[in-house]
Amino acid sequence: MAKQAEKKNLESPAELEQYYRDMLFIRHFEEKCNVAYRQGKAGGYMHVYIGMEALAVGWMHSIKKAHDYVITAYRDHAHALLLGTDPVAVMAEIMGRKAGTAGGKGGSMHIYDPKNGFYGGWGIVGGHIPLGAGLAFASRYRGDDKVTLNFMGDGAANQGVVYETLNMAALYELPCIFIIENNEFAMGTRLEYHAADTELWKRGTPFGIKSERIDGMDVLQMKKDAQRIIDWVRKEGKPYLVEIMTYRYAGHGAADNDRQLYRTKEEEAENLKRDPVEKLKHILIERNIANEEKLEAIEAEILERVEKIYEEADASPHPDVDEVYDNIYTDMTPEKGH
Numbered sequence: 001m002a003k004q005a006e007k008k009n010l011e012s013p014a015e016l017e018q019y020y021r022d023m024l025f026i027r028h029f030e031e032k033c034n035v036a037y038r039q040g041k042a043g044g045y046m047h048v049y050i051g052m053e054a055l056a057v058g059w060m061h062s063i064k065k066a067h068d069y070v071i072t073a074y075r076d077h078a079h080a081l082l083l084g085t086d087p088v089a090v091m092a093e094i095m096g097r098k099a100g101t102a103g104g105k106g107g108s109m110h111i112y113d114p115k116n117g118f119y120g121g122w123g124i125v126g127g128h129i130p131l132g133a134g135l136a137f138a139s140r141y142r143g144d145d146k147v148t149l150n151f152m153g154d155g156a157a158n159q160g161v162v163y164e165t166l167n168m169a170a171l172y173e174l175p176c177i178f179i180i181e182n183n184e185f186a187m188g189t190r191l192e193y194h195a196a197d198t199e200l201w202k203r204g205t206p207f208g209i210k211s212e213r214i215d216g217m218d219v220l221q222m223k224k225d226a227q228r229i230i231d232w233v234r235k236e237g238k239p240y241l242v243e244i245m246t247y248r249y250a251g252h253g254a255a256d257n258d259r260q261l262y263r264t265k266e267e268e269a270e271n272l273k274r275d276p277v278e279k280l281k282h283i284l285i286e287r288n289i290a291n292e293e294k295l296e297a298i299e300a301e302i303l304e305r306v307e308k309i310y311e312e313a314d315a316s317p318h319p320d321v322d323e324v325y326d327n328i329y330t331d332m333t334p335e336k337g338h
């Protein structure tokens, strides 16, 4: 089977199974986060990635892990998980516990794990885009070959700071990929109501940045396109902009209980036909890589894993009250080496 796949230039069975496992893991992890939120065990704002899994899986499988830089907004659980952040630490952070990536003080929107190349997790729409360019600037300055993936939403693409950043990225030839996750909504505002030109991919072109639009619901296509673009940016040392067409099946955030205020059930059902997890499931069966029985076993295994992650995170205590002022400001005292 592996040889056959090689001949036809297809992905290997092991690769396909891994993409499937990763997408399904994210979906169930996110569903568990929703449960934790409803139980009152996760607070603040929380935004899940259900429906968009193929996008992050395609990109994270194409970078050099713990080498390249990744930064995104507040819909950030999937990016961290795929980069190799301990899932218990991610869940614990979401639940505000000591074992979390920020000791339980950041919450869902502020997962952070620089050891694995993940620079957050940011709540201000568009606010992290210049920070991502800063990461890419560091690579240019040091002369290393790192690529920065700078993710943003379709709504964020309208923010003024994004255009300042695109200008500087083009001017300084920064190895930065601006990835617009176009899930068709900014909170409850549909794309046509927030964007004067809905072809967001064009937004790089005034700056001479190579730009294109890509389907983000087919993980195999996503992987191929992501790899092609990352390789180009690594080689050329120049920025790139991509608009990725996707859809979120859940509400904007955990507190968005009435999606029907801004989209119909029919529209949701229509988009479910594009479900990236289902699409890959069919391919696995079609290519004889897995049968229904095996797929069921994989799902059961993932569900059990997520349950264990949740239990372990839930066993971690909340931060102590006397830690409340810790890690707020950097300690600038000279003896600490700053």
Ligand SMILES: Cc1ncc(C[n+]2csc(CCOP(=O)(O)OP(=O)(O)O)c2C)c(N)n1
Residues within 6 Å of the ligand: 047, 075, 123, 124, 125, 126, 152, 153, 154, 155, 156, 157, 181, 183, 185, 186, 187, 252
């Ligand atoms: C500067 C700023 N304005 C408004 C908000 C409130 N807000 C939070 S999420 C959001 C929508 C952003 O949508 P999009 O960029 O498409 O990302 P998505 O949630 O779809 O992933 C808004 C307006 C904010 N966090 N920051």
Ligand SMILES: [Mg+2]
Residues within 6 Å of the ligand: 153, 154, 155, 181, 182, 183, 184, 185, 186, 187
């Ligand atoms: Mg959006």
